[in-house]
Amino acid sequence: MQLLVASLLCVILPWLIQTWSLPVARNKPEADHSALTSLAALFGGFWLHRSVASLPGTRESSGILPGFLASYGLALTIILLFRIDYSRALLVVGFVMSVAWFFLIYAVTQRKTQLVLGVVGGGRTGLFDDMSGVEVVPLDGGPLPEEVDAVTADFRHDHSDEWEARLADYTLAGIPVYHSKDLYESLTGRADLEHLSENTFGALGPMASLLEFKMILDRLVALPFAIVLLPLFAVTAVAIKLDSPGPVFFRQRRMGYRGQEFTVIKFRTMREDRKHPRTESANPGVEQFITRENDRRITRLGRFLRRTRIDELPQVFNVLAGQMSWIGPRPEASQLSEWYQAEIPFYRYRHVVRPGITGWAQVNQGHVAEIDDIRTKLQYDFYYIRNFSLWLDILIVVKTIRTVFTGFGHK
Structure with missing residues (x-):
């Protein structure tokens, strides 16, 4: 829906205004070329924005400006490289309105900054106790509080059969359930140091x-x-x-x-400051570094x-x-x-x-x-x-x- 409305407001509407308000533009290809290019850049920028925003430890707004700068920059490069006729005004309007539209979407949809997290006991679940922007609600096996946005548990812990079934029920009910280690990394952008952890390819190091x-x-x-x-x-x-x-x-x-x-x-x-000795250190041998x-x-x-x-x-x-x-x-x-x-x-x-x-x-x-x-x-x-x-x-x-x-x- 965001992408559909953006296409209408940022590309199609400016194209209609230019072609119908300026009769000389109706029979020239510049407006059509720019509208198609702007539409492709809009989709590309949206994809780049969501790819960056999906990274743990980042806000959803982090990828908006770099995503659309990259996509519209690439679109303009292709236009200039192949000497395609284009309307500078339509491209500039498309870029500015796309960035403004998605920042507006972020401002409207991200009003709630406090995450209410239901925490299942057992294992390393104390990672969230002092985390900014997170309200921890310990779960005791009773009904899940309505205000809980998501549930987290240490999947490496040997939970009882009852809790295993309850976590499955939460998922079937549409409630997000996360491994505590992965959720911690997602919220902070930091990896847990308790153990060496494999990457998504199952290896310790990059390919x-x-x-x-x-x-x-x-x-x-x-x-x-x-x-x-x-x-x-x-x-x-x-x-x-x-x-x-x-x-x-x-x-x-x-x-x-x-x-x-x-x-x-x-x-x-x-x-080199020989007049002022360095401060005392627990390890004087490295103090100079x-x-x-x-x-x-x-x-x-x-x-x-x-x-x-x-x-x-x-x-x-x-x-x-x-x-x-x-x-x-x-x-x-x-x-x-x-x-x-x-x-x-x-x-x-x-x-x-x-x-x-x-x-x-x-x-x-x-x-x-x-x-x-x-x-x-x-x-x-x-x-x-x-x-x-x-x-x-x-x-x-x-x-x-x-x-x-x-x-x-x-x-």
């Missing part, structure tokens, strides 16, 4: 063919990107030399794909470079070398990685994919270094590995653009 395809695609994008960025690199290098003494680039050994070390390249944003809030070592220009993420851009050369990806878990300094591996079970599992310039943990949590925060970061990394897909990468790109403009998570 090798997908990893190779992504590496090729990363390099194809990185090559023209590096050329375009050369003027920015030159300006930034001069600014760094004028701002503070020291080299232009910062190089550090970090842990990469399959546990192999590599040298990451970034613009230098810090100075941790960036604290309002760290004294960060230069004036460095704060701007960190906030805008410009300091990360030279890593495009790591991508060209096949050491990194555009998107993946952020690589940690080798000493930090060894520390985390000693403190956190199966931490090294995050190295099953290439590290990225940006990633799921970065756009959701920002920069962290303490063990407790790293556990949460690891949940995001494991979630990314389990749900490795094009749609998740698209969502990370959109959220990365947001972090560039807002400065979210920088230190």
